[in-house]
Amino acid sequence: MIGVGKIKQYSNVLDKPLSRGKQEFCLQVSLSAFAFLFSELVQYNQTQVDNIAELERRLEDAGYAVGARVLELLCHRDKGNRRETRLLGILSFVHSTVWKVLFGKVADSLEKGTEHEDEYMISEKELLVNRFISIPKDMGTFNCGAFVAGIVRGVLDGAGFPAVVTAHFVPMEGQQRPRTTILIKFAEEVLRREARFS
Amino acid sequence: MIVCIAVVGHQNNPLYLQSFTEADDALKLHHIVHCSLDVIDERVNNPKKTGSTLNETYLGLLYPTENYKVYGYLTNTKVKFILVTTHLDVRDADVRNFFRRFHSAYVDAVSNPFHVPGKKITSQTFAERVSTIVKSFGLSSAV
Numbered sequence: 001m002i003g004v005g006k007i008k009q010y011s012n013v014l015d016k017p018l019s020r021g022k023q024e025f026c027l028q029v030s031l032s033a034f035a036f037l038f039s040e041l042v043q044y045n046q047t048q049v050d051n052i053a054e055l056e057r058r059l060e061d062a063g064y065a066v067g068a069r070v071l072e073l074l075c076h077r078d079k080g081n082r083r084e085t086r087l088l089g090i091l092s093f094v095h096s097t098v099w100k101v102l103f104g105k106v107a108d109s110l111e112k113g114t115e116h117e118d119e120y121m122i123s124e125k126e127l128l129v130n131r132f133i134s135i136p137k138d139m140g141t142f143n144c145g146a147f148v149a150g151i152v153r154g155v156l157d158g159a160g161f162p163a164v165v166t167a168h169f170v171p172m173e174g175q176q177r178p179r180t181t182i183l184i185k186f187a188e189e190v191l192r193r194e195a196r197f198s
Numbered sequence: 199m200i201v202c203i204a205v206v207g208h209q210n211n212p213l214y215l216q217s218f219t220e221a222d223d224a225l226k227l228h229h230i231v232h233c234s235l236d237v238i239d240e241r242v243n244n245p246k247k248t249g250s251t252l253n254e255t256y257l258g259l260l261y262p263t264e265n266y267k268v269y270g271y272l273t274n275t276k277v278k279f280i281l282v283t284t285h286l287d288v289r290d291a292d293v294r295n296f297f298r299r300f301h302s303a304y305v306d307a308v309s310n311p312f313h314v315p316g317k318k319i320t321s322q323t324f325a326e327r328v329s330t331i332v333k334s335f336g337l338s339s340a341v
Contacts, residue, residue, distance in 0.1 A: 014306060068275075069309045075274035076305045084274070158275040 014073065035132045042133075042144060052142045060150035060165075067154020074101060087186070087194045090159050094152055095122055102151070103128045113183075118191050122152070122182040123170070130180065143167045145180050152182055162187040200332050201266060201282045204231045205304065207316060208276035214319045218332055231280045234260045234268045238278055241270075256294055271297040279304070296335050303327040 045058045074097060084090040091110060099107045113119030127145045135142055145167030153165040164185045169178040202217035204227075217227050237260045257270035260280075267288065271279040279300055281293065307313065307324040 012306065014309060015302075065311070065315075068315055072273070072275060072305045072308050076301050160276060 031128075031131075038129055038144075038147070039132070041147075052139060056142060056146040059144065059146040060153065063147040063150020063152075064154040064157070067151040067156075068158045069154075070098060070102070070151065071155045071158040074098065084159055086197065087161065087190065090156065090161055091120055091184075094155055098151075098155055116185070118186045118188075120184045120186075122184070124180050124182075126177065127167075127180045141169070143169055143180065145182065149182055152184065156184070161190050163190070199284045200335060201284055202227045202231075203282070203300070203328065203332065204280040205319065206231070206235060206278045206280065209316075210235055211316065212318070213277070214324075216325065216328060218329075227282065230263065230266065230268065230282055234270060234280050235278070237261055237268075238270050238272065242272065256297060258290070269293050269297075271301070273301065273304075277304070292335065296331065299331045300328065303331065 041062065042055075042059070045055055049055050049058065084093055095110045096106045099105065107122045107124055109121075109123045111121045111123070113121060127148055129147055130144055133144050135144075149165040149167040153163060156163045156165070164187075166183050168181050168183060170181045171178040200218050202215065202219075204212065204216075205214040207213050212228075212231075215224070215228065215231065217224060238257060241257055241260075255272050255274070257272055260268045260270045262268070265284055266282050267284070269281040269283070271281075273279070279297060281296065303324055304319075306327075307319050307321050308315070310321060313319065313321070
């Protein structure tokens with residue numbers, strides 16, 4: 001009877017297949033655990049710096065490390081090892097696959113900037129990392145979404161699309177809390193390469 | 199017989215090189231791996247056929263030398279895996295399988311928060327897993 005009906009035990013959590021079907025929205029990590037960890041991360045960095053820009057940069061660097069690893073993992077696990085070479089391809093990869101794996105849902109919207117050719121925006125009604133955070137008035141335009149901006153920058157950089165990524169609050173009429181927008185500004189070489197392709 | 203396996207970063211910096219025979223010295227293997235980088239660059243920048251092979255990760259047989267065969271594999275982040283083997287009748291499917299498992303081990307090694315991207319991979323677990331994969335490669339294709 002040994003071995004009959006035995007479910008395969010995964011020794012490594014990275015080996016477990018992603019939830020599919022009914023368990024689609026089942027989070028693998030508890031939200032409160034992450035919220036506590038993230039708040040500690042922000043508080044720790046706050047004691048080490050003396051201005052807002054430095055704090056944002058540190059959160060972004062933390063996110064960058066996550067983004068680089070997420071890219072490796074997702075490309076191996078999910079995408080069947082195909083490389084993304086086009087701009088729209090990598091943007092929709094970030095917008096759906098990466099968001100799905102990290103936050104359990106796809107991002108709310110992906111838009112192309114109207115003023116500049118190299119700007120794209122991913123918007124979210126409320127970022128998961130910001131859910132339990134309220135910014136005090138004297139911190140101005142600081143946004144803890146800088147962590148998510150760092151993740152996006154890590155993914156884009158690893159895939160060969162260097163970009164500057166920032167997070168902004170965009171006030172919406174008719175809603176109390178402002179929407180969060182991740183602004184992606186690609187480097188010159190990416191646009192030149194894209195122009196050569198098309 | 200797999201002679202050596204190497205991981206090369208996206209700026210062509212060596213991240214990991216492991217040889218599995220005592221006979222050849224490391225310098226010669228470094229040289230072979232270094233030469234194969236040129237072949238990879240040429241394959242990536244001038245694709246022979248457009249379409250499906252443009253985004254393929256497995257690059258196949260790169261070039262045969264007098265007693266070695268060199269296989270290449272390119273990941274999404276431009277990290278290259280090079281496999282040098284003396285096996286005469288190695289099958290394509292075996293090499294693909296090998297690279298798939300090696301990629302798994304590589305992703306696990308990189309996900310280590312203490313690993314600095316761009317530096318050499320120093321994880322013991324990674325080295326052990328690679329040895330296991332290499333051993334099973336020899337056995338499965340000795341049909």
